[in-house]
Amino acid sequence: MTFDWWTLGLQTVNFAVLVWLLHRLLYQPVLRMIDSRRAEMEKQYAEANAATVKAQQELAEVEAARAKIAGEREATLTMAAAQAEEAAKARRAQAESEAAVLLEGARKSIAEERQQVVAEARSVAVDLGAEVARRLLEAAPLKARSEAWLDQIDHYLAALPRSERIALAKQLENSEALVVVTASPLRPEEAETWRAQLRRLLGDGVSVTFNADPLLLAGAELHFPAAVLRFSWQNALQLARLELEAS
Known part of the structure; x- marks a missing residue:
């Protein structure tokens, strides 16, 4: 190969x-x-x-x-x-x-x-x-009612100081009259008793006249020319009502 x-x-x-x-x-x-x-x-x-x-x-x-x-x-x-x-x-x-x-x-x-x-x-x-x-x-008898309120007014005026009582009396000079207002008309003899008593306290020459107002209920008010002295049940009731409302 x-x-x-x-x-x-x-x-x-x-x-x-x-x-x-x-x-x-x-x-x-x-x-x-x-x-x-x-x-x-x-x-x-x-x-x-x-x-x-x-x-x-x-x-x-x-x-x-x-x-x-x-x-x-x-x-x-x-x-x-x-x-x-x-x-x-x-x-x-x-x-x-x-x-x-x-x-x-x-x-x-x-x-x-x-x-x-x-x-x-x-x-x-x-x-x-x-x-x-x-x-x-x-x-109550009218006389008893009249005498009771007159005694109260007499005691109040008698207890006032002499100067205040003289001042009230001077308001009644110059023919000015003190007007006494009672709850019922006074009989003539009662009016004379009131007049004599007020003159004894305020002076003999004071002129006093009288009026009646049933709204007073009882008592009296002495209206002087410049002042009013209230001794009535109406005034007492008004004062009581005011005290009750204020309490």
């Missing part, structure tokens, strides 16, 4: 050409395709990592927003509860204030009504007392 160097050389050249063709037409494109795929995969991986990071960031933001919303909700609920409590307290205080005003108004109204009823009762009692006194007085 002989070895053919030409054949070996041709086969070597053919193998080299084949290797070059494979390298040129297959290996390099495959490497380029692999590099391209690797680059694409790396790009996709980077994008996926970026998306993951972004998603994590967005998730963190969502969690933060959720936590903020939860906090705001809690704060809002707390504030709403506090406002509701304050509103309830205000309404309760207003209701208590209105109730106190109503109660005070009711108390004042009751007190005013009570005072009015008491005043009316006192007025009725005074009127009733006046009526009873008038009826009792009617049963």
Whole structure:
């Protein structure tokens, strides 16, 4: 068996050409395709990592927003509860204030009504007392009634300081008359008794005239030109009524 160097050389050249063709037409494109795929995969991986990071960031933001919303909700609920409590307290205080005003108004109204009823009762009692006194007085003799009031007036004038009695007498100068008003007309002899008694106390020259006024109920009034001395039941009852109304 002989070895053919030409054949070996041709086969070597053919193998080299084949290797070059494979390298040129297959290996390099495959490497380029692999590099391209690797680059694409790396790009996709980077994008996926970026998306993951972004998603994590967005998730963190969502969690933060959720936590903020939860906090705001809690704060809002707390504030709403506090406002509701304050509103309830205000309404309760207003209701208590209105109730106190109503109660005070009711108390004042009751007190005013009570005072009015008491005043009316006192007025009725005074009127009733006046009526009873008038009826009792009617049963008394006229002379006794006249003498009793004259004695009271006599004691009053006699007890006055001399200066005051002189001042009363000076009002009756220059023909001025002292008018004696009694509840019922005096008989002539009674009028003379009164005139003599008054002149004894106020002066002999005093002019005394007499009038009657049934509204006095009992007693008399001395009408000086500038003063009136009242000794009547009407005046006593009026004073009693004023005292009752003031109490």
